[in-house]
Amino acid sequence: MPAGCLMNITARILALVTLLVCLPALAGSPRGSPTKDKDTPPFAQILSESKGWEWRKPDPENLLVMRLPSGRVVMELDPAYAPLHVANIKTLVREHYFDGLAIVRVQDDFVAQWDDPEAEDGGDRHKIRSLGSAKASLPPEFTQPIGGTRPWVRLPDGDFYAPEVGFSEDFPAARDPGANETWLVHCYGTLAVARDNPPDSGNGSALYAAIGQAPRRLDRNLTVVGRIVEGMDNLSALPRGRGPLGFYVHPKDRTLILDIRVAADLPPAQRPDMEILRTDSPTFQRLLEATRNRHDAFYVTPPGKVDICAVPAPVRDSP
Amino acid sequence: MPAGCLMNITARILALVTLLVCLPALAGSPRGSPTKDKDTPPFAQILSESKGWEWRKPDPENLLVMRLPSGRVVMELDPAYAPLHVANIKTLVREHYFDGLAIVRVQDDFVAQWDDPEAEDGGDRHKIRSLGSAKASLPPEFTQPIGGTRPWVRLPDGDFYAPEVGFSEDFPAARDPGANETWLVHCYGTLAVARDNPPDSGNGSALYAAIGQAPRRLDRNLTVVGRIVEGMDNLSALPRGRGPLGFYVHPKDRTLILDIRVAADLPPAQRPDMEILRTDSPTFQRLLEATRNRHDAFYVTPPGKVDICAVPAPVRDSP
Numbered sequence: 001m002p003a004g005c006l007m008n009i010t011a012r013i014l015a016l017v018t019l020l021v022c023l024p025a026l027a028g029s030p031r032g033s034p035t036k037d038k039d040t041p042p043f044a045q046i047l048s049e050s051k052g053w054e055w056r057k058p059d060p061e062n063l064l065v066m067r068l069p070s071g072r073v074v075m076e077l078d079p080a081y082a083p084l085h086v087a088n089i090k091t092l093v094r095e096h097y098f099d100g101l102a103i104v105r106v107q108d109d110f111v112a113q114w115d116d117p118e119a120e121d122g123g124d125r126h127k128i129r130s131l132g133s134a135k136a137s138l139p140p141e142f143t144q145p146i147g148g149t150r151p152w153v154r155l156p157d158g159d160f161y162a163p164e165v166g167f168s169e170d171f172p173a174a175r176d177p178g179a180n181e182t183w184l185v186h187c188y189g190t191l192a193v194a195r196d197n198p199p200d201s202g203n204g205s206a207l208y209a210a211i212g213q214a215p216r217r218l219d220r221n222l223t224v225v226g227r228i229v230e231g232m233d234n235l236s237a238l239p240r241g242r243g244p245l246g247f248y249v250h251p252k253d254r255t256l257i258l259d260i261r262v263a264a265d266l267p268p269a270q271r272p273d274m275e276i277l278r279t280d281s282p283t284f285q286r287l288l289e290a291t292r293n294r295h296d297a298f299y300v301t302p303p304g305k306v307d308i309c310a311v312p313a314p315v316r317d318s319p
Numbered sequence: 320m321p322a323g324c325l326m327n328i329t330a331r332i333l334a335l336v337t338l339l340v341c342l343p344a345l346a347g348s349p350r351g352s353p354t355k356d357k358d359t360p361p362f363a364q365i366l367s368e369s370k371g372w373e374w375r376k377p378d379p380e381n382l383l384v385m386r387l388p389s390g391r392v393v394m395e396l397d398p399a400y401a402p403l404h405v406a407n408i409k410t411l412v413r414e415h416y417f418d419g420l421a422i423v424r425v426q427d428d429f430v431a432q433w434d435d436p437e438a439e440d441g442g443d444r445h446k447i448r449s450l451g452s453a454k455a456s457l458p459p460e461f462t463q464p465i466g467g468t469r470p471w472v473r474l475p476d477g478d479f480y481a482p483e484v485g486f487s488e489d490f491p492a493a494r495d496p497g498a499n500e501t502w503l504v505h506c507y508g509t510l511a512v513a514r515d516n517p518p519d520s521g522n523g524s525a526l527y528a529a530i531g532q533a534p535r536r537l538d539r540n541l542t543v544v545g546r547i548v549e550g551m552d553n554l555s556a557l558p559r560g561r562g563p564l565g566f567y568v569h570p571k572d573r574t575l576i577l578d579i580r581v582a583a584d585l586p587p588a589q590r591p592d593m594e595i596l597r598t599d600s601p602t603f604q605r606l607l608e609a610t611r612n613r614h615d616a617f618y619v620t621p622p623g624k625v626d627i628c629a630v631p632a633p634v635r636d637s638p
Contacts, residue, residue: 108552109507142619160479160626188428188532197616212555213507213532213628217610220620233427233559236531240552291536297516300461301539307479309532 039296046286047314054281060271063263064093068255074230074272075191078171080150081184082141082225085193088134089204093260095132102254107246109212112235113194114257131205140199141223143181153279157305161216167279170313171227184224187214187309189232193223211236214309229315277314287311358615365605366633373600379590382582383412387574393549393591394510397490399469400503401460401544404512407453408523412579414451421573426565428531431554432513433576450524459518460542462500472598476624480535486598489632490546503543506533506628508551512542530555533628548634596633606630
């Protein structure tokens with residue numbers, strides 16, 4: 001579907017997700033051929049045919065807006081999967097804990113991580129920022145019991161790592177019915193809580209986003225708190241750190257965090273005004289099917305399956 | 320295995336691959352705990368215990384060195400899987416086709432692509448560079464018949480997309496014994512040939528590297544010719560293009576390719592002097608097992624499985 005990917009779309013889909021969801025032709029010259037009658041519709045066309053009720057506005061209480069010199073990163077938190085950590089992170093944000101801290105680590109094909117630089121080895125321990133009224137230690141929230149009323153949109157294709165995968169609202173997740181456990185999985189753009197060795201050593205003052213191939217081996221070993229819904233490339237395109245584990249060697253290489261705010265606390269004009277496609281909507285199911293069984297002038301062998309990290313729920317500016 | 324990941328290693332492993340293969344602790348402060356007796360050894364320790372015969376020197380006839388303003392990118396070509404395309408690419412390189420061209424497209428979580436900028440829409444068709452004695456069209460090499468004498472190192476964990484996966488030398492690959500087909504798969508760092516809609520429209524004058532989650536849906540739809548073995552972050556950390564499919568809107572945003580050379584054609588002092596860990600070596604198998612069943616102070620729930628894209632074959636400077 002080379003050329004016309006973004007052409008017929010009526011809503012202005014945010015750049016991040018539009019690019020992610022377009023199944024691109026890797027053409028040297030992306031001119032493309034005329035669409036044939038039996039072709040799988042391009043993603044942009046499927047999205048342009050969506051109905052207003054298929055989109056939901058995220059709760060501004062669950063959106064964090066991080067301002068970096070290069071632009072903003074918007075994170076959606078999921079209190080259903082990590083209530084204690086989400087509450088603690090919001091306390092930290094509301095007490096301006098993160099303002100003036102930095103992206104301290106960018107490890108290629110793995111994670112971008114932000115933290116108090118003084119908390120790293122070699123920092124001045126006397127300068128470590130106080131956590132204020134936030135807790136220093138929390139019980140891990142690696143999994144939750146299955147249950148509750150939030151819809152579960154199962155992905156019938158299966159998974160390599162988990163007995164069952166699907167979407168809980170727009171978050172990619174997994175389930176083990178035998179163990180009565182469910183957890184958010186590590187896909188590109190997943191937001192989670194860094195920690196030290198003890199499982200209860202995370203508190204949300206150090207966070208990371210996955211910037212490479214889905215690091216699924218981390219599932220159930222770290223507390224996932226949400227995902228990046230705007231501005232992902234402000235993290236993924238940062239220079240990689242040259243130290244062990246991708247930490248920056250020189251403080252000057254770090255990226256300053258201007259501030260992080262809960263969207264609900266921002267003046268209305270500054271709040272992200274976005275909508276997220278419901279994963280239980282017919283349109284999202286059409287997107288999955290268009291990835292799974294693609295028939296057009298470009299694809300020769302459709303994969304026949306779609307994996308849990310292949311189609312992030314699209315995000316758009318509110319019409 | 321937080322802190323000491325790179326400490327005991329005797330060979331200087333190239334930064335790219337060391338970081339990729341280290342199973343990192345996501346610690347706010349990567350201090351780590353003392354190693355316990357029954358711990359899975361860290362990757363660096365496993366590598367430091369490798370023997371010289373477990374490493375092989377890649378053939379300089381199959382290495383391409385691309386110089387960008389930010390540094391070099393080294394690609395290893397695999398003529399066993401794409402003989403016609405590899406030969407055509409080497410013809411293009413030897414006639415200096417790529418010198419002065421550009422990275423024209425960087426699509427977040429997908430690919431970085433280089434090409435003749437004039438071949439894009441809006442370019443001056445009269446300025447399109449001649450392919451010289453290279454062929455303009457080649458039969459697709461999406462798959463090859465299973466067979467030949469090169470060792471196949473099967474990954475027993477299985478796969479989500481293919482009946483069988485494993486390594487052919489250091490290249491991640493798949494097999495369908497029923498169809499007698501084998502192909503190189505799209506992992507992070509995979510190098511492949513961009514094309515237009517007709518399957519035979521690729522010729523190697525436009526190439527891409529995967530820079531996000533493994534785009535396995537492309538397997539068997541594009542001709543994979545190799546992988547990036549050094550300098551991956553000179554591609555993955557480039558600014559993302561803002562146009563459709565991640566193409567740059569303004570020519571000034573493109574990254575200039577100074578030149579590309581076959582390593583064998585470079586003066587010996589300029590050739591990459593690297594070694595690649597054999598995937599049929601005990602050390603590589605130890606790395607897989609350390610990913611699959613990890614037991615240390617950090618991991619609570621080892622994944623129990625390792626996927627074909629999770630552990631790229633390590634690369635190091637020759638000792």
